[in-house]
Amino acid sequence: MALGRWAIASGVKNDHGLKRPERPALAGHARLFVHPAYQRLVVNEPFIKRFIPFLIILFVLALALMRVIALYDIRQDISDAGQAKLSLIAKSVATDLFDTDQIQTKSPEVMQGELETSAPPDAAKTGRLVLAVNSEEKIVAAVPPQPDLLNRYLDDWMGPGQPLTTLGERAGVLQLTLPSGEDVIATVYNGKNSAGSIAVVQPVSSLYSGWRRQVSRETIVFIATSIVLVILGFAFHAQAARAQEADSIYLETETRFHMALRRGRSGLWDWDLSRGAIFWSQSMFEILGLAPRDALLSIREVAQLVNPEDTDLIELANGLVRTGEGQVDREFRMRHADGHWVWVRARAEVVLDKQDDPHLVGIAVDVTEQKRMAEASRMADLRLRDAIEAISEAFVLWDASDRLVMCNSKYQQLYGLPDNLVRPGTAYEEIVSGGRRPIIANAFPASGSDVGARSLEARLDDGRWLQINERRTKDGGFVSVGTDITTLKENEKQLLENERALTDTVADLRHSRQQLEKQAQQLVDLAEKYAEEKNKAEDASRIKSEFLANVSHELRTPLNAIIGFSEMMLSGVFGDLGDEKYAEYCRDIRESGRFLLSIISDILDMARLESGRLDLAPEIIEVGNLVAEAVVSHADEAERGHVQIMTDVVPELVFQADRKAVRQILFNLVSNAIKFTPSGGAVKVSASRMKDGVCLMVEDTGIGIPQTAVAKLGRPFEQVQSQMTRNHKGSGLGLAIARSLAVLHGGYMEIASAEGVGTKISVFMPMRPQQPPKASAAA
Template sequence: MARAGEAIASADWRTRIPGRLNRVAFAGHAKLFVHPAYARLVNTEPYVKRLIPVLIVLFVLALGGMRVIVLFEERDVIDVRARAQIGLVARALASDLLSGDRLPSMTEPSELVQGRLENLLPARATAMERSIYVLNPDGMIIAAAPDPEGVVGRQLGSIIGFGQPLTTLGQLAGVLAITLPDGEDVLAAVHHNAARTASVAVIQPYSGVFADWRRTVSREATIFVATSVVLVILGFAFHAQAARAQEADAIYAETQSRFHMALRRGHSGLWDWDLARGTLFWSPSMFEILGIVPRNRLLSVADVSELVHPEDLDLLDLANALVTAGSGTVDQEFRMRHADGHWIWVRARAEVVSDREHEPHLVGIAVDVTEQKRLQEASRMADLRLRDAVEAISEAFVLWDAGNRLVLCNSKFQELYDVPSELVRPGTPYDAIIRSGTRPEITTSTALREAGGPESVSVEARIADGRWLQISERRTKDGGFVSVGTDITALKRNESQLLENERILTATVADLRQSRQKLERQAQQLVDLAEKYALEKEKAEDANRVKSEFLANVSHELRTPLNAIIGFSDMMLSGVFGALGDRKYAEYCSDIRQSGEYLLGVISDILDMARLEAGHVELDIEAIDLEQMVGGILDENGADAEAAGVALVAEIDDRVHLFGDRKALRQVVGNLVSNAVKFTPAGGSVQVECRRRGENVFFIVEDTGIGMPAAALSKIGQPFEQVQSQMTRSHRGSGLGLAISRALVDLHGGQMRIQSAPGVGTRVTVILPRRPRIETGGIAAA
């Protein structure tokens, strides 16, 4: 294969290439190969960073030491010069002031001596804090400059100290460095005249001698500190720049690492095809995709062509096509040979760009799409299997998308709806199929909406040939819907037979109602007999036992047909064998089921009461968590309370436990809460409390209902007793709930107390021992 550069050498790449490539940004990973000096600089940079601070410190120390030496040498020169000037001034004044024909008197201070001194002073004689005194033979100061005030008339010894060699030796002592009594260091010189009738003393403090030198030292120190600070700042700047460069290298390395990691995780590889030179650069992830050990990241076109499937792509033809068509992008899928011999699918996306030298490059990525190809094939096979499965079912099946367009249907749907074959294709609108096909006649429709789920619709329809269909439609999660049509012609044929059965069942229900009324009258008669013979204990116990046995037997006999009535009414309501037809039938069945359930509940209460009175109830004692038990009861009555508009409130002490029969105590509390909710009007409240007081547990159920008069409290808790009022007449009941509750409380050795007032409410308190004792409690009215 010829080089790609030779194939496109005649093309004008500068006019065809749409963009420019920043080669530094693109070829950063190859910088160490192209610029080896950069690698050497990176290697020596740590040593340079350590050497720079040492050089700065050495330079600062050398500069400081040199300036200190120069300044101290200058100080010595200033000291010598100052001594010479003091000696010269003293000698000159002694010579000029104390010589001449008409000398003033030198024994006492006078203006003549002071004026002569001031006239003879040389220029700058008193500069730099220098003081000049004229002395008489006794050492008293008779004239002074520059300030005679407070000095004239004093002894020189009081200023420089007595016993100084200057006062006796004079000029022979020269210029001496002495310390004044006040501790100040000075230079002093004394010169006598020839007759020793007067003398001149010159005193200059060291502070004045070295004033200019100190200013020079301050200036030099300032310059030295500024120079040192600048050097330190430069050193820190170098370190900051080096640290920034190191951080930039670390960021670059981290970026490259993440970039290659992203390519590796994405099963992608970077391509850079230098079209002019015919070489390709691959990222490490590209070698990993093909399972090749990277010996050199720069590959020739021939090396890559050997890996590409010849039926999918020719690299040379691709380069020529880019030049001929003037297109700057490539997006193509092709196969490449893996290292272990199998083929993988690769999708390459690239763009032709040029670098700063205007050399053309095809730069982009290659993504391993082998798994995507496999999934596409698996999806295609799954679609074929789905179509075969839909075609194989016996019902009419059709699937619509969110836009009411056909997605999939079977031949059964086409046959039943008489849809033309040219419309049975994906994307056909729903309206077009309905207009072209045969629309069935819908007779019944039922719509069901699941909580938080899609809507389901079930309809019965009759088609033109007389057959009946049960059509069920359901919304899909994407907004479309699926429809399934089932042939129910055979079920419809049995409908007449079901209607006849329903008539017979209705007659049976009427007979059962008469039986129920008879049983209610018999129950009332039994209650009257119990009240009538209450005074005769022995006869009453016999009658009560006979009554209990009779009720138990009758109740057992009634429960069997009632279970059949409830079961058959449930079957008719659920439509197990088909719809009932007229809506009234469903209402009748619902009434039958409700009446049967109510009668069954009454019979169950009668059985419970009979078992309690006969003494056949045995307690199953166990530890009970009252918070859990009462919470369950409140949950059971919550819906009824909410429907009645009654607030249900509970206050239960923590960790209250009781030993008793769980089922019996649950029945007691449940009856009390249910009655309180039942007889509390809308807007009222029912409060349930559970407290422990010593060894007893108190259950308190208090409502804001209609209440009861005091005369009725004595009868509450007796079997079949009810308080008749305008509100209670609207609520059905056997009157056994409180009686059963009282009997169960008695079995636990507890008590039941009722407090009530009309229009105020009722408060029922149940007191139970934590460990039951078999004692007869009672029910007290307050």
């Protein structure tokens, strides 16, 4: 029968072997909860920390403002009292000094004595100066005596244009700056019948000297007070920071404690055996999916959560009392809030507090996952055994002491082992001696970086081959897998035979490769001969160009003489030729010479272009003027052939190029167009702006060119021969020169023609010359 609650407590008290904690174990669970007033202080402490410096600053500013206002009032009172004092002194002295006699009848010594007698005793204090001035505005006496001021005009000393010297006492007391630069307050009081006047002057610095000392004292007191307040503020802030840091450390420690319990799926228990009250940490509620509670739990509430099949809490407590063990280590199930069971392992110890009340204090760990993993491990072990048994290879596992852990039936069959040997724990030597021994054919380290791993090839006595792979396990044992490779061995034998055949084939291929190398060497020799012949051809072309240039240059001199002499004979410089036939012959000589000279000039230009000796001289070209020049130059030729010339040029179209070269391009194209356009036809010269250059285009309605012959045009000395073009003279260099000059500028030429319709030649020129390599220009 279970003992009652008090019986448990009394039984535990009589056990003197129980431990006592240094501090009370839950001596009043109310200490676990923060006091409400302190909690409110902790909540409002950040606002107080921010408010205290503001209050200090506000107090210091208010104190400073009050003292500034008070000092300003004191200064104003000092100023008013000083001005009143000056007025009283001036009036008193003027009344006594100018009552009867005129000031001019008295000597300076007398005036000095009377002024000292009339002046009040404190008239010269705090730097005040009393001056007696006669009717001529000259200073005749001074208190205290000022010899350097006697016989000086008051206007000179005070400064010209002062209201005090003109208005006297009606001007009152004024603050002014003397010519010497000193700031003073002064007043002037006139005597009776304009006999003279009294001037009283006091420096501003001496007037406020006492006030400045008071300001210094007040400033020192204010600074000291401010420093004390700031020190008190910093002390408060430091104390608050220490308190906050202590609270932070406490909260961090508490957080880490609860986090450790939560991460470890653990809960803290404190069972007051004498009162039957149980304290749980928040993590314990989380393990069971219950809402955390600050109140203590009763033993009845906890007992309802424990599975009665596993343990009885009351019986557990009675057992502790009867046995006197004082320690608990049990696993039992507790009901989760969702309804499922949670496995808990409780470890606790009975301790006494200062009142000798027993407490069962310990932790409860959620071991549900461990239970689940143990069950999963058991099932995995069963599946592993089934899988090992199902594989077709022979499998065996040995421990670090070379004893059998497990093997499958395939291993037992291959080695012919009896059932009494294939039991876990059997030594390796017993199994080797009890079964058949394979013949080891090859042994070599297994691929990979595993230390101690190896691979064997063995042949059994029945002719079968095995590949045995062995690997060390982490605990020092090793695992061995034997695979039947009989089929692979047969395939290997066949592969060896195929390799011999392949070797013979490779020898044949090597012989064929030698033949190919010989042919390749012959090709290399042919290539070298081709390169040599190419160089010879290029040298011949260069020699040809130089020869044409030299011949053209030599022919121009006699031709110029022939043309010149023919023109002189036609003009009759040295007399009439006589017969008209001579004149006709001279004209034929001149025209033939000119035609031959133009051909030679074209040949010379072509030779220069091919040799690359033509240099460009770029300049800004106005396209409209150049087109107009070309039209005018060929107007007679067009008129003779009854060909109409039209132009279409974009206004203000300019670009940079060699003017002579562009003129020659345009003249050659227009001349060709007129030459091959029949009577009644038309030639159109146009120029337009492109994206990055200029397009010059000459279009005619001439005989046209067959498509098969378009590719020939633009080559040196090439002409398209037809029934109509045979009657036209020419060297065939016009288009070639035009194309070469365009390429020399970095442009190009395009020819579009249709037989019987006409020809359109377009030359594209860049905005600035982009001279290509000489080889390209010559091409």
